[in-house]
Amino acid sequence: MAMKLDEDEGITMSQPKMTDVAKLAGVSPTTVSRVINRRGYLSAKTINKVEAAMHQLNYRPNTVARQLQSQKTMTIGVLVPTVANPFFGELTFQLEHYLFNAGFKVLVGNAENDIGKERRYLQQLLARQVDGLVIATHNHQQQIPEYQNANLPIVSIDRYLRATIPNVSSDNYAGGRLATEELIRRGAVHIIHTDSVERFNKRDYLRQQAYQDVMREHGLTPVTYKIDFNSRPDRLQAFFNRIFDEHPEVDAFFTSNDMDAIQLLQVARQRGIAVPDQLQVIGYDGVPTTTQIVPELSTIVQPLDEMAKTAVDLLQREIRGDQVAGSHKLPVKLRVSGSLR
């Protein structure tokens, strides 16, 4: 019997216990249990310490996985910059549609490009509220440590958070190529690309990279301007007026989103520049509401319906305990309309 106990302790050495995590983190085992079970109010600092200790010891709370299973909230948190933007309104609508059909309720948070608000949301949600998260915000993930140690199913949309979090996006590189090649095919030579400043990481630069690759392949000079996502109309108008002043030769634009393209069309009209004869424009997004309001805009259409469906499928697989990761790129298409010759 004593022999048996020693053997068990031998196993325990390689399979750390909750008390080992508690000791290393400098908290009580109850606190460790609360972190694992997302129970009660916990500070971000405590969650970080405990999750760092779990990580260091390679502690796997298998026994509590079953507990988690039994206390599912059947709620998913969706974080976007703002549902007032047509793109994120449509994305949230589509996500809610598929999540509702899968039996989930949806907590929506507008991060409002405010890192503090995004972190407060994450801390709340991570602590006890949801079975999983869909993240479509624009804030810099390196300033949000919660993403690095979140012990929760997450899917990100159009954004890289960390290697183990699956990312769903439209095929941004293909979209950038499609737009630029189409403008060249239709006779444009001085094509300018506008993009958002907040796009921090390599994946998000793919539209720009594709634009630059295609321009260089055709012996043309790429010119990219950047502006904050969701800038107010007066700032956007000043931005495009500056580009026209600095590049009077411009004969086409590929903009990183449709809201920017729409402001550009207004500036062109104010300046008496005829679209499409003097200036051709291709945007990016192709949200139904925007297309309904500005049907003349040619654009790269993101398959938002399919992106939402894919994100919900991936999240459900994560919740079931499957390992899913990697980049899930969905095909885009070009919508040809009045802003192309």
Add this chain to the structure above:
Amino acid sequence: MAMKLDEDEGITMSQPKMTDVAKLAGVSPTTVSRVINRRGYLSAKTINKVEAAMHQLNYRPNTVARQLQSQKTMTIGVLVPTVANPFFGELTFQLEHYLFNAGFKVLVGNAENDIGKERRYLQQLLARQVDGLVIATHNHQQQIPEYQNANLPIVSIDRYLRATIPNVSSDNYAGGRLATEELIRRGAVHIIHTDSVERFNKRDYLRQQAYQDVMREHGLTPVTYKIDFNSRPDRLQAFFNRIFDEHPEVDAFFTSNDMDAIQLLQVARQRGIAVPDQLQVIGYDGVPTTTQIVPELSTIVQPLDEMAKTAVDLLQREIRGDQVAGSHKLPVKLRVSGSLR
């Protein structure tokens, strides 16, 4: 002692107990408790029976109010037709902004003009999930019995649910007057009003009623056409084409929302009708996103920010146990732009 018991029973006759409710409803006292405390899964039929019995006996679950107090979810359900519509996207954004500041999370449901989906949402939410509801859907409340016996704080936006539920709206009558008077002042005579079919109750007809009153005050003939809210662009275009065919004399439109006004501007352009020289247009809503995309549209601006703030204030007062009811109308203003002479 027997005397004392009789006295207690005498009091019980006028102050009904949970067992009396259970007996009348034909369910167990535990079920009554679960209905009152919104615990566990309950069918709509059970909730209806128990709440009808509580109502009939005038049973007031004072003792359980404290229990409810202690199990607050700090979550509010927001039901809209779809957040993909710019008006409801902006409303949801503003509601979430004020609710977040008040410490609440927001569950968003898109009813998608589907009575079944709205009822499934309500049953879930009423059963156990939220401290209160903000309802901004368009479905017919008489087909949704959950609103008649919901024992939960509710605020409705721009819609009448029942006498005890406070309603927040822009001043629809003043908005209708303002639009119609402005068109007449600017020389229009053949002014047509378009409205949504789904606006069922008197409060929602106020824009139309104001239009008709102003027209008659000026000796003009009111003409109102109706179409489903959130109709697809092709249906909206056919709708406006029919109006132009049937009323070639039309020189102005007052539309019940901006999305309709935007489709109207497109149809006018297709038909070669010059705006504002031949046709003046005033919409309704004035959401920032829409105004950014179509700055030439004149419109009645609803104070969505103030409406959301008011709704959140009222809801918090209801949650604290205050009696709040009635219609809370917020002032509108006219945005004058290119679609007016």
